[in-house]
Amino acid sequence: DIQMTQSPSSLSASVGDRVTITCRASQGISNYLAWYQQKPGKVPKLLIYAASTLQSGVPSRFSGSGSGTDFTLTISSLQPEDVATYYCQKYNSAPPEVTFGQGTRLEIK
Amino acid sequence: QVQLVESGGGVVQPGGSLRLSCAASGFTFSSYGMHWVRQAPGKGLEWVAFIRYDGSNKYYADSVKGRFTISRDNSKNTLYLQMNSLRAEDTAVYYCAKDLMDYGDYFVFDYWGQGTLVTVSS
Numbered sequence: 089d090i091q092m093t094q095s096p097s098s099l100s101a102s103v104g105d106r107v108t109i110t111c112r113a114s115q116g117i118s119n120y121l122a123w124y125q126q127k128p129g130k131v132p133k134l135l136i137y138a139a140s141t142l143q144s145g146v147p148s149r150f151s152g153s154g155s156g157t158d159f160t161l162t163i164s165s166l167q168p169e170d171v172a173t174y175y176c177q178k179y180n181s182a183p184p185e186v187t188f189g190q191g192t193r194l195e196i197k
Numbered sequence: 198q199v200q201l202v203e204s205g206g207g208v209v210q211p212g213g214s215l216r217l218s219c220a221a222s223g224f225t226f227s228s229y230g231m232h233w234v235r236q237a238p239g240k241g242l243e244w245v246a247f248i249r250y251d252g253s254n255k256y257y258a259d260s261v262k263g264r265f266t267i268s269r270d271n272s273k274n275t276l277y278l279q280m281n282s283l284r285a286e287d288t289a290v291y292y293c294a295k296d297l298m299d300y301g302d303y304f305v306f307d308y309w310g311q312g313t314l315v316t317v318s319s
Contacts, residue, residue, distance in 0.1 A: 122305050124242075131309040132234075132242065137297060143307065175242055179304035184256040186244035186304050 094189035111176035206313030219293030
């Protein structure tokens with residue numbers, strides 16, 4: 089099974105900072121990578137799929153990049169409402185394989 | 198707007214059964230694959246099961262294969278998860294989630310319900 093490892097597990101940054109979260113796959117997964125945001129006590133929200141495609145309605149300060157084994161989620165200017173846990177997710181339908189990273193907790197400094 | 202409303206959670210003893218439901222509205226339910234995803238208390242996300250838009254294909258995580266059954270009734274816009282032989286490690290919030298792409302098996306979740314808590318405990 090392909091494992092997904094996020095780093096860091098947690099981070100603290102200031103409003104306005106550029107924040108980068110990394111997700112590494114144990115084997116190449118092309119661009120079959122999605123990112124979700126889960127605010128405290130809330131439901132997960134899709135941010136990005138196909139590694140870099142921004143989901144409709146998601147602020148443009150969020151962006152994704154990468155292919156193969158190494159992927160990044162970037163928040164260009166951190167806002168207070170971005171406090172959340174962020175999950176990467178590998179997906180494949182043939183055969184079906186869905187694996188989430190362990191999550192990265194983002195706080196405001 | 199898309200709405201997914203789960204129900205059926207509760208407390209059940211190990212070895213017991215429970216049936217979850219997810220009522221969908223705001224989109225053409227019969228055109229989209231649907232998923233169940235769970236989250237144990239304080240833990241991360243785990244995909245559980247998928248059913249194709251027409252019910253023709255079903256897939257399960259290894260952790261639930263042979264114990265859980267996903268189904269749907271497109272005439273009622275409702276998704277189900279029958280959970281048998283429940284274990285303590287099945288304790289989690291169970292979310293139903295809509296697949297991103299219509300008529301495809303894409304395995305990306307663009308809308309989620311609020312979740313229903315299943316607690317397996319004696």
